Amino acid sequence: MLGNAFILALRELRRNVMRSILTMLGIIIGVSAVITLVTLGGGATQQVTEQISSLGSNLLMISVGKRMGPGQTSGAEAFKIADAEVLDREVNGLVAVAPVAIGSTTAIYANQNWSTNVTGSTESFFFVSNQKIAQGRLFNVSEARIGASVCVIGQTVATKLFGSQSPLNNRIRLQKLSCIVIGLLESKGQSSMGSDQDDIVVVPLRTFQRRIAGNQDVNLIKVSVKDGVNTEDIKHELERIMRVRRHLAANDDNNFNVLDMKEIALMLSNTTQTMTGLLSAVGAVSLLVGGIGIMNIMLVSVTERTREIGIRLAIGALEREVLLQFLVEAMVLSSLGGIIGIVLALITAVALSGILQVPFVFQGGIVIIAFLFSATVGVVFGYFPARKAARLDPIEALRHE
Amino acid sequence: MTTTEHLGHSPPNPLLELRDVSKIYGAGDALMKALAGVNLSIYAGEFVAIMGPSGSGKSTCMNILGCLDTPSTGHYFFQGIDVGELSRNQRALLRRNYLGFVFQGFNLLNRTSALENVELPLIYRGINARSRRRLARQALLAVGLADREGHTPGELSGGQQQRVAIARAIVTGPSLLLADEPTGNLDSARSLEIMDLLTVLNRDKNITVVMVTHERDMAAYAKRIVHFKDGLIETDHQQEHEL
Ligand SMILES: Nc1ncnc2c1ncn2[C@@H]1O[C@H](COP(=O)(O)OP(=O)(O)OP(=O)(O)O)[C@@H](O)[C@H]1O
Ligand SMILES: [Mg+2]
Numbered sequence: 019m020l021g022n023a024f025i026l027a028l029r030e031l032r033r034n035v036m037r038s039i040l041t042m043l044g045i046i047i048g049v050s051a052v053i054t055l056v057t058l059g060g061g062a063t064q065q066v067t068e069q070i071s072s073l074g075s076n077l078l079m080i081s082v083g084k085r086m087g088p089g090q091t092s093g094a095e096a097f098k099i100a101d102a103e104v105l106d107r108e109v110n111g112l113v114a115v116a117p118v119a120i121g122s123t124t125a126i127y128a129n130q131n132w133s134t135n136v137t138g139s140t141e142s143f144f145f146v147s148n149q150k151i152a153q154g155r156l157f158n159v160s161e162a163r164i165g166a167s168v169c170v171i172g173q174t175v176a177t178k179l180f181g182s183q184s185p186l187n188n189r190i191r192l193q194k195l196s197c198i199v200i201g202l203l204e205s206k207g208q209s210s211m212g213s214d215q216d217d218i219v220v221v222p223l224r225t226f227q228r229r230i231a232g233n234q235d236v237n238l239i240k241v242s243v244k245d246g247v248n249t250e251d252i253k254h255e256l257e258r259i260m261r262v263r264r265h266l267a268a269n270d271d272n273n274f275n276v277l278d279m280k281e282i283a284l285m286l287s288n289t290t291q292t293m294t295g296l297l298s299a300v301g302a303v304s305l306l307v308g309g310i311g312i313m314n315i316m317l318v319s320v321t322e323r324t325r326e327i328g329i330r331l332a333i334g335a336l337e338r339e340v341l342l343q344f345l346v347e348a349m350v351l352s353s354l355g356g357i358i359g360i361v362l363a364l365i366t367a368v369a370l371s372g373i374l375q376v377p378f379v380f381q382g383g384i385v386i387i388a389f390l391f392s393a394t395v396g397v398v399f400g401y402f403p404a405r406k407a408a409r410l411d412p413i414e415a416l417r418h419e
Numbered sequence: 420m421t422t423t424e425h426l427g428h429s430p431p432n433p434l435l436e437l438r439d440v441s442k443i444y445g446a447g448d449a450l451m452k453a454l455a456g457v458n459l460s461i462y463a464g465e466f467v468a469i470m471g472p473s474g475s476g477k478s479t480c481m482n483i484l485g486c487l488d489t490p491s492t493g494h495y496f497f498q499g500i501d502v503g504e505l506s507r508n509q510r511a512l513l514r515r516n517y518l519g520f521v522f523q524g525f526n527l528l529n530r531t532s533a534l535e536n537v538e539l540p541l542i543y544r545g546i547n548a549r550s551r552r553r554l555a556r557q558a559l560l561a562v563g564l565a566d567r568e569g570h571t572p573g574e575l576s577g578g579q580q581q582r583v584a585i586a587r588a589i590v591t592g593p594s595l596l597l598a599d600e601p602t603g604n605l606d607s608a609r610s611l612e613i614m615d616l617l618t619v620l621n622r623d624k625n626i627t628v629v630m631v632t633h634e635r636d637m638a639a640y641a642k643r644i645v646h647f648k649d650g651l652i653e654t655d656h657q658q659e660h661e662l
Binding site for chain 1: 444487488508513514515516522526529530531535539540542544547562587
C-alpha cells in the first residue's frame, strides 16, 4: 500500500511540475534564509568570543581618570612604576602586573616609515596581553630594568617597514630612540573593538619613559588574575590600595578606573547575541512566509484535485489510500525542498562569511529546526485539506468543479 | 470482505436487488424525488439496458447500483448484502473488487495518459507493474485505442475519452459492469463495436452488464430492457432474440 502510494504520489508530482516547483520554492526560500542568517550570526558570535579570549584571561585594567576607556586620562595624575610594584607585592591572587605607557609615534627603517603606537612596558606585558613571540625573543628582566634599546614589533609594523624581509636584528628609529628589533609577535588580528592588534611596537618601559615620553608617567596598569580567584574581590582590593596611594579622602570619587575585561567581553557578546537574535527573527519570518506559501499551494491544489479524489474513490480507492498518497506527495515535496534549501543555505553562508570575514560555523540545530518546520507545514497542510476531500462521498467529490 | 461467500449462490438469488428504493434530493419546496420506490432484481449473467427520458433517474439508479451512492429509503442488496449497512471502506472495496463503472461524464484523470488512466484500478487492486501494463494495453486494444495509449484526455476526442473510460471499467474483469451511456459520444460504427465488446464480455466472461442508453439500436443488444419514467420503472421485459 505504501509502495502504491509512492507510485501515485510520484506520478502526480511529475505530472504537475510547475505546482511542485512552486510549492518547493516557498520551502527552499524559507529554509535557506533562516539557516543562512542564523549561521552567519553564529559565526559572528564565535568571532567575538575568540577575540575576547585572545585579550588574555582574567584581565583587569587600571586606567587614569573616571570611568573611561583605556587611553583617556581626563586630567587626573598619571600612575608611576611604583604603583604597579606595590600592587604586585601587596595583592594576593595575581599572576602578573604590567605598567604600560603608550604613545603614538612614527617608526622609521631605511626609507620606510609607519605611524604606529609605541608601548612601553615590562616583560610581564606579553603574558598579560596574551602576546606570543613568533620569531626572535622577548626582552628580559634585566633589559627592562636598565632600559635597553631593544624592541619587539607586531606583524603589521614588520610588513610596513621590512616587507617580506626579516626584521630581526635591524635597527628602527622611534623619535630619538634607535632600537634593535629582537622579536616579532604572533599575529592576533583585529581586536573586538576593531583596532589592529598587530600594529604595535613594544619597548621596555624605562626606555619609553626616558627616550620617548620624557616623563615617568604610566597610563595603564594591566593586571592578570590567577584562575579561580574572584576578579570582583581583586578589583575592590586594587581600588582600596590605589585610593590610599593617590591620597583620596573617604568622600572623594576615584580618579582612576578599574576595568574588568570580562565585563567588556560580556557587553560585546551581548551585543552580538542581540544581533544574532535579530537575524534569527528575520529568518523565522521568512520561514513563516515560506510556510504560508506551502499552505496556500497545498490548499489550492487539494481544492483543484477534489474531482481527482472523487475518481480515485469511485474506482475503489480507500480513504486512507488517497490520504497516504497526498501525505507522501507532501512529504516528498517538503523534504526535497528542505534539502535543496539546506544545500543552498550552506553555500550562501560559506560565500557570505568569506565576504563579511566572519568564520563559517555550521549550526546543526537550526538546520534540523528549519527542516522539521517546513516538513511539518508541508505535511499538515497537504494532509488536512486532502482529508476533507477524501471524506466526501465519491459522487459529491465527482460533482465538484 | 464477506461478499465472496455469496458469490456461489445459484440464480434464484439475484446478483443485484433494489427493494423499494427512493432517492430524494433537496428539502421543502426544492424537494426532488429522483427515484420514487424502485424494485428491480438483476441476476448474474444478465445484459440489461436501462432506457427512459432525460431526468427519469437512470444515472441516479446506476450510482446506487455502483455503490457510489446510497438510497434515501429502501434497500439495495449486492450479492445479498445490504449495501446501505456497509461502511465507506467496505463499499470502496466492493467497487474495487467487483465493479466496473463507465461514467456518463467519463471522469478520467486530467494530464494523465490513457494507459495510466486504465492502469489506475489495477494499482488499487495491488497488481504488479508488469501485469498492469499488459492488462491495460489489452483493454485499450479491446476498445480500439492501442495507438493512443500515451495521449492524455485533453489530447483525445470525446469518443476516444469514452473508450478510455470503458477500458478502465473492464480492465479489472469485474463481475458487474455498469455503463452510463457508453456510446453517447460515439458514431454508429464505433457504437456497434463497443456493443459487440460488451456482448462478448457478457457472453464469454459471464460479466453482468447494466447499461443506460437512449438508442433503441444499442438497447437491442441487451437481453432485457427496463424503462424508467419519473423515478419509477415503467416497463421491464426480456427480449427473445439471440445475437
Ligand atoms: N445532486 C443532485 N441534486 C439535486 N437533484 C439531482 C441531483 N442529481 C440528480 N438530480 C435530479 O434527479 C433527477 C434524475 O437525475 P438523473 O441524473 O438520474 O437523470 P438521468 O435519467 O440520468 O438523465 P439523463 O438521461 O439526462 O442522464 C433529475 O431531475 C436531476 O435533476
Ligand atoms: Mg444520466
